[in-house]
Amino acid sequence: MIVAEQKPIQEIIEEIRGDHSVLILGCNECVTVCEAGGKKEVAVLASALRMHFMQQGEQKQIEERTLERQCDQEYLEELRDDIDRYDSVLSLACGAGIQFTAEKYHATPVYPGVNTKFIGVTEERGYWTERCQACGQCVLAQTGGICPVSRCAKRLFNGPCGGSTQGKCEINPELDCAWQLIIDRLKSLNQLEAYEVLAPIKDWSTDRDGGPRNVVREDVES
Amino acid sequence: MSVKTPSRLEKVLADGYFAVTTECGPPRGSDLGEITRKAEYVKDHVDAVNVTDNQTSVTRLCSLACCIHLKQMGLEPVLQMVTRDRNRIALQSDILGAAGFDIHNILCLSGDHQSFGDSAQGQNVHDLDSMQLLQTVRRMRDEGTFLGGDTINRPPEMFTGAAANPFADPFEIRVPRLAKKVAAGAEFIQTQCIYNLDKFEEWMKGIRDRGLHEQVAILAGLTPFKSAGMARFMKNKVPGMDVPDDVVKRMADQPKEKQPEEGIKICIESMQRLKEVEGVSGFHIMAIEWEQKVPELVEGAGLHPRPGA
Amino acid sequence: MRLDYSPDIKVIRVPCTGKVDVIHILHALEKGADGVYLVGCLEGDCHFLHGNLLAKKRVQRARAILESIGMEGDRVRMYNLSSGEAPQFAQYAREMDERIRELGPNPIKPGLSSAA
Numbered sequence: 001m002i003v004a005e006q007k008p009i010q011e012i013i014e015e016i017r018g019d020h021s022v023l024i025l026g027c028n029e030c031v032t033v034c035e036a037g038g039k040k041e042v043a044v045l046a047s048a049l050r051m052h053f054m055q056q057g058e059q060k061q062i063e064e065r066t067l068e069r070q071c072d073q074e075y076l077e078e079l080r081d082d083i084d085r086y087d088s089v090l091s092l093a094c095g096a097g098i099q100f101t102a103e104k105y106h107a108t109p110v111y112p113g114v115n116t117k118f119i120g121v122t123e124e125r126g127y128w129t130e131r132c133q134a135c136g137q138c139v140l141a142q143t144g145g146i147c148p149v150s151r152c153a154k155r156l157f158n159g160p161c162g163g164s165t166q167g168k169c170e171i172n173p174e175l176d177c178a179w180q181l182i183i184d185r186l187k188s189l190n191q192l193e194a195y196e197v198l199a200p201i202k203d204w205s206t207d208r209d210g211g212p213r214n215v216v217r218e219d220v221e222s
Numbered sequence: 223m224s225v226k227t228p229s230r231l232e233k234v235l236a237d238g239y240f241a242v243t244t245e246c247g248p249p250r251g252s253d254l255g256e257i258t259r260k261a262e263y264v265k266d267h268v269d270a271v272n273v274t275d276n277q278t279s280v281t282r283l284c285s286l287a288c289c290i291h292l293k294q295m296g297l298e299p300v301l302q303m304v305t306r307d308r309n310r311i312a313l314q315s316d317i318l319g320a321a322g323f324d325i326h327n328i329l330c331l332s333g334d335h336q337s338f339g340d341s342a343q344g345q346n347v348h349d350l351d352s353m354q355l356l357q358t359v360r361r362m363r364d365e366g367t368f369l370g371g372d373t374i375n376r377p378p379e380m381f382t383g384a385a386a387n388p389f390a391d392p393f394e395i396r397v398p399r400l401a402k403k404v405a406a407g408a409e410f411i412q413t414q415c416i417y418n419l420d421k422f423e424e425w426m427k428g429i430r431d432r433g434l435h436e437q438v439a440i441l442a443g444l445t446p447f448k449s450a451g452m453a454r455f456m457k458n459k460v461p462g463m464d465v466p467d468d469v470v471k472r473m474a475d476q477p478k479e480k481q482p483e484e485g486i487k488i489c490i491e492s493m494q495r496l497k498e499v500e501g502v503s504g505f506h507i508m509a510i511e512w513e514q515k516v517p518e519l520v521e522g523a524g525l526h527p528r529p530g531a
Numbered sequence: 532m533r534l535d536y537s538p539d540i541k542v543i544r545v546p547c548t549g550k551v552d553v554i555h556i557l558h559a560l561e562k563g564a565d566g567v568y569l570v571g572c573l574e575g576d577c578h579f580l581h582g583n584l585l586a587k588k589r590v591q592r593a594r595a596i597l598e599s600i601g602m603e604g605d606r607v608r609m610y611n612l613s614s615g616e617a618p619q620f621a622q623y624a625r626e627m628d629e630r631i632r633e634l635g636p637n638p639i640k641p642g643l644s645s646a647a
Contacts, residue, residue: 009599040554044596047557052600054642153335154306154346158353158402160395161332162387162414163461170461171335183395196398198406201310201354201369 019087026066027093037092070097136206144185151178157199229381241504279339304333321378360407389464397428435501447485493523536624549582
């Protein structure tokens with residue numbers, strides 16, 4: 001899933017300061033699972049914002065709504081009849097959802113209420129970690145199913161570096177060394193000989209370096 | 223052993239001598255006089271001088287400019303190059319820049335993470351890693367082509383090296399890892415500072431068992447302790463460093479004013495012992511901000527005068 | 532046992548303090564309550580495993596949110612006691628009442644009345 005984290009409330013307050021009628025817009029997908037921008041978080045944030053502005057003696061109309069997805073045209077379309085009632089939308093979706101909402105409704109400012117962090121997993125409730133950087137050319141078959149791009153601080157393809165200490169990364173003693181994980185996993189798969197294969201120089205043109213990316217599937221196009 | 227480049231370091235090794243290299247950290251400013259001063263200390267006692275590349279991710283005068291300066295002083299530089307700060311365009315471009323000034327040695331590294339330095343908010347590049355940089359240099363030299371395939375007019379002639387840390391984890395892949403660097407094109411290796419000689423010798427045995435010592439020249443890395451405090455710091459704070467307790471104790475048992483002398487003694491004794499280890503081809507002395515002690519160390523280890531001097 | 536505590540306190544019964552979420556606390560304040568406190572079982576003694584510990588974290592979160600919007604976090608508190616401790620219940624009620632009186636009325640109240 002895409003993991004996000006709510007912005008500090010003071011930053012959000014600054015974003016919507018000049019607006020009288022604001023829609024706090026949640027998303028039922030990833031940000032709900034990572035508890036940053038689902039219906040529940042929308043309710044808490046909206047309540048906190050209303051109280052903040054009431055203390056200041058400001059009458060703001062702060063409403064709540066959560067769409068099934070903000071990265072899909074058909075769900076965004078549900079806002080069509082109501083969008084003009086708002087001076088702005090504060091979206092708690094990921095960066096993709098925020099932008100798609102903004103693209104759809106040109107005349108309404110759409111502000112981010114979260115910082116989008118990474119593609120990751122829920123290790124346990126309240127603890128999410130990164131697994132993928134969408135480099136566009138997956139190498140997991142060669143690395144025992146552990147990604148050196150997203151999990152090594154230097155994204156080394158032929159690691160580990162000299163800073164690997166007792167299985168941990170030199171930059172943070174809490175962080176597992178990705179290459180220690182790769183070696184351990186290759187060992188348990190009886191594939192340690194794969195470690196000695198030199199990883200070729202990577203083609204980064206499928207990563208962000210190649211410019212904004214798209215996927216086209218004519219067979220499923222409508 | 224026949225040589226492939228005009229490198230003096232390569233020739234010393236090919237002629238069967240122990241090689242001696244040292245390193246010199248560029249200044250945090252534009253005063254090349256600091257480099258001149260360090261170079262003067264070591265010039266008659268070493269075969270080549272590494273110039274570090276923004277080590278510990280602290281911004282400094284660039285390695286390439288210092289290498290050119292050393293070259294112009296008549297010393298033999300080893301250009302250290304990390305993949306942290308430059309993509310493949312910049313790396314290849316700087317290699318050509320060095321080649322243009324007839325710099326004939328390069329050490330390929332990935333570099334410390336930027337969070338350790340003065341630019342923790344900066345990006346890291348790592349378009350290539352150290353092994354891929356080795357392959358790049360060898361390709362530019364041996365095939366005379368860029369990574370993109372085009373021909374290089376007057377290709378670089380560089381003796382190509384890499385670093386190895388015999389003490390980092392996991393220990394079981396330390397020998398395979400060296401084999402990988404050799405396969406990627408490393409012709410010489412400069413190791414992390416050695417204090418745990420037993421463990422180093424165990425690593426060397428693994429190297430010999432695979433015949434790697436016949437394919438690559440291994441220069442044992444050494445850094446003399448200036449004080450017991452430095453020994454403790456290296457032991458406890460520097461990632462991937464293995465300093466045994468008895469070495470720290472030996473430093474600490476000396477009164478403070480005798481500690482520098484003891485540090486030099488330990489370093490010389492280490493070199494004397496390592497000279498006897500089959501597969502050790504020389505020494506890389508990293509006397510951090512203590513370059514004036516390099517001659518004493520080299521002489522103490524019986525490595526002076528240098529061949530061809 | 533007849534024990535006195537402020538008549539201004541409105542008791543809302545829940546099966547377990549673990550049932551109370553941040554939003555319930557905030558909504559109570561948003562509707563004009565001057566303070567909110569939860570009274571749960573003693574720590575380590577929850578009938579539903581660890582509901583009171585969940586409640587404790589949610590109280591901390593609500594307090595942090597209040598601080599971040601410029602209100603006193605201390606308007607929200609958590610107390611723990613066992614079901615046999617009625618005097619303790621009354622004691623906590625008096626303590627909360629005193630604390631809230633020190634803090635004064637909910638600062639959003641003027642806004643509330645003008646909205647009404």
